[in-house]
Amino acid sequence: MSATTTAGGRVREFVSAAADGWTRERFGVLGALGLILLAFGPSFQVYLFTDFLVVALFALGFNLLYGYTGLLSFGHGLFYAGGAYGVAIVLRDLGPVFADIVGSGISPLLTFVVGGVVGLALVVGVAVPVGWLSVRLEEIYFALITLAFGMLGYSLIIQDPAGLTNGTDGIIVLLGSVDIGGSSFRIGARRTYYALSVVVVLAATYGAWRVVNSPFGTVCKAIRESPDRASALGIDVRHHRWMTFILSAAIVGIAGVLRAGLAGVASPGLTHWSTSAIAVIATVIGGATYFSGPIVGAFVFLYIRWAISRFPTLEAYWELFFGALLIAVVLYFKQGTVGGLLLLRDRLLGDDGDGGETDAGGDGEAPDGDGDSGGAGATVPDDETRTDRGDDS
């Protein structure tokens, strides 16, 4: 008995010592180092991690509407596809035009950037009316109307309107290579594209983090907690939801642009409900109430899927594993992976009543859930914990 307590004590001592050293600056440096190191890793791992980054951004944009504002969309694939098709169409139709104007050396990069901007504009253009109509409804009705819009997009793309979308085959995305001053590189090369994705995803994530911590984001959270109360305080709830919808769609659109380049194709499946469901699943697995929830969820989703694919006999049933995982999360870890990890941290630090001096994050969330840490993650964390996790990922 005493042996186990001293062992337990040592573990706690070690963990809290480690946690003490876990400052934001060190975390940032370590993260950056990890990202750089990964660029020299095996090619497939680079690809898998890029895939994770894109899905993480997809889920993050989705969660701005779900976890932060309380609206569950089942049609965000529409905006994922919007970004992808926007960039794909520009690359296909305007590539030669740009090559004529600026010369073929730099034009592939310029076309990709312009395509990205066009994709984003297209997404916003679609999100404005779709959001306006959707936010008139709440809860299950909101989920259903967004689902319908997503599938409407799917049917439209398959119809190949004006020869724009190339029907069920989708549009092949050729990123080409850039020649500047004798040196040349392919944008679509795995490591190059990885670097590009890291920059874009980090920037978009920082932007989203600023949004959720802004006055705008604070009002979003209030609406999630009680729409009636918010409107009784003079907040135009419907308008605010609409604005959040557009912002959320725009972030998903950026992810869609990156997806087109990574997959090398913009295909109608991107706006199918099963793609929209990926954002939902990743967010639920990670924990919708945390900023980092969708990111962690995307990581778990993609890496478990990869691990399953190592066993060819199991691969045919990979969805079964996610079904089981989802049931486990929903039943026992309502706060998702992030909630579970925070609980584990509190346990390891022996954080039961002695205050939170060991919390090195410096984000002042010390007194969270001390009294109810036995709740197996099913308890609601305080809001500081929810939002301040942001920069930890």
Added chain:
Amino acid sequence: MTTVLKTEDLRKQFGELTAVDGVSIEIDDSEITSIIGPNGAGKTTFYNLLTGVLQPTSGSIWLRDDGEGGLADITDAEPHEVAQAGLSRSYQITNVFEGLTVRENVRVARISHEKTRLDFRSRASGDAALEADIEELLELTGLTDIADTSCDTLSHGEKRTVEIALALAIEPDVFLMDEPTAGMNPTEVTEIVSLIRELDADLDATFVVTEHNMDVVTDISDRIVVLAEGAILADGTPEDVLNDERVTEAYLGSDSV
């Protein structure tokens, strides 16, 4: 002595049932008005009409207009427009932002009042003037000590105080309190009553209260309006109204304790 809130022949019908039946009332800014009545008298429906949650079948609602000193028609306004026009409310069943801290709750209301809700670039807690306002309000309502506590861990009485802080944060002309002492223990009742008195003395807001606790009603009211079956049964000073035979009858008749 100015009228801050006025209704004219306000009527609300749910199918065959007339919940509010031609209520005309003028609320003066110099007094605390209580609206009382037996269960089902139409108090909550009346509040919901005033705050734009329900649309009246007929009649009109007027609220003091800041610019002219006259009255503005808010009959067709939506809840958020009513709130922006200067009518604030607290709820009978506590309705605060449970997952947020007390400070964040008040911050939301201040952001709404300052009309910075669409600002997505600055930090929510980065505005020093706004934070000072929040601090002041927390002090006024005695919430400073629990400012950083999440609302879902507060006691019932504390949540009711947060309700009041929220409603006041938008600097209303008129503050409708729906049963501020509902579900409170006697100590909490005493505290909230003295808080209401204090706030009424300190602030420009005009208080309108619905209440079941008759001790509280007689204690704080300058004027009592009795609703019964959707219509005004009696209206006057506490002494007059409580000695009115029709009032006693209405209470004993329909409550049938």
